[in-house]
Each structure stands twice: as C-alpha cells, then as structure tokens.
Amino acid sequence: MTTSLLADDAHTWVGRTQSYQPITVTEADIARYALAIGATDPVYFDGAEARRAGHPAILAPRGFYMVLRFHAENLVALTNLGVDGTPPPFAPPNEATRRMAGASTVSFRGDIYAGQVITLSSTITAIEEKSGRSGPLVIVSYQNDFVDQESTLLVRETYVRLLR
Secondary structure: OOOOOEOOOHHHHOOOEEEOOOEEOOHHHHHHHHHHHOOOOHHHOOHHHHHHOOOOOOEOOHHHHHHHHOOHHHOOOHHHOOOOOOOOOOOOOEOOOOEEEEEEEEEEOOOOEOOOEEEEEEEEEEEEEEEEOOEEEEEEEEEEEEEOOOOOEEEEEEEEEEEO
C-alpha cells in the first residue's frame, strides 16, 4: 500500500503565487555571468558598444535570468535553512524528504539590461502525485515570470519540481 506524500489541502495550492523582492540588474552582475559562461561579445561589458549595437544599456546573455532566480536577495538566513542546507521550498504541504529538478522550458519575451529592476513571481500551476517502484512521487509544476519595472514580461519559465 502506498501512502500519500501530500497533505490533505495540498491541491488548494494550485494557483498560489509567491513574489520575490525586486532585483536591480548591475553591469558587474552581467559581466561576471558573461565571463563565467565564456561569452565575449562587447555588448555584455561595454555600454558604448551595447548602444552602438542598438541596445539601451549593457545587455545580459540569455541565460542570465537564472542569476536572478538564485539571487542572494531570495536566499534566507542560515538559521532558516533545512537540514540539507536549502531554503524552505515554495511547495504545497508534503512529507517529501528529497527534492529534484524536473523539466524546464523557457520563453524569452524581451532582453534584460543593466539598470533594469526585475521581479520574479512564481505560480504553482499543477500538482500531481504518482506511485512508482520506489514509492510515491509528487510532481509540482510552476510558472516563473520575470518582469521589469514597467511590468513588461521578459522571461517566462515553466519548471517542474519532483518530490520524493
């Protein structure tokens, strides 16, 4: 007999949204990310070069949204970390002891530039529990939206988290 990992009211979390503190994108953040991934285009480092290429400011490489997702402002105090060293998850009430990343799909709607103020909001879009060979598995789907200070959607990520 398989037991559920989910609390009785877990499905009421579908549609729940958590918003994070706005993050100001800096030239230094973009440069560090570009260097880390080996990107050498001057539009990632030099404002004059970026403007010559038609951008209003230093441009962030496409994957830079992940820097925002894991930005230090979204981290919690050491005393609030779980036994595994991670912050409490934005997830429905459950008895899972392990969390794993699942599928991720990204839609780029606009560019991210130095000086923009980006806000991430994450919405739980679906919760499904399955029974597998090693017991119950919960699949939580999220929609992560990255919007600028003018409420323009720049990046939308659909993301799945697996709970065991």
